[in-house]
Amino acid sequence: MDKKEKLEVIKRKVRQRFLFSAFTIALYFSYVLNYTSAGSFLSKQIGDTHITGSLALYAALIVVFIILELIFLQINRDKKTDSGRG
Numbered sequence: 001m002d003k004k005e006k007l008e009v010i011k012r013k014v015r016q017r018f019l020f021s022a023f024t025i026a027l028y029f030s031y032v033l034n035y036t037s038a039g040s041f042l043s044k045q046i047g048d049t050h051i052t053g054s055l056a057l058y059a060a061l062i063v064v065f066i067i068l069e070l071i072f073l074q075i076n077r078d079k080k081t082d083s084g085r086g
Contacts, residue, residue, distance in 0.1 A: 013076070020072050027061055 001009075033039025034054045042053035 016072075016075070020068065024065065024068065027064060031057065031061065033057070 034042055034057070042057060045052055046056060
């Protein structure tokens with residue numbers, strides 16, 4: 001692999017990491033809904049349980065962040081094995 005190919009690989013990985021980071025930050029900002037009037041629906045309880053929409057949002061964000069990280073790691077793992085073959 002020459003310098004130009006290595007540079008392209010690095011650029012691609014940086015773009016992917018920035019995209020992943022931007023998406024993660026956007027999801028973090030969704031938690032701000034808890035503190036605005038637009039997110040007032042999150043303060044209500046879900047059905048007959050003691051769980052509020054805010055707590056459900058927080059739990060869902062944690063799960064989504066873990067899934068996103070696993071997807072990102074899976075994508076990078078595939079590229080490492082592909083580059084190792086060539």
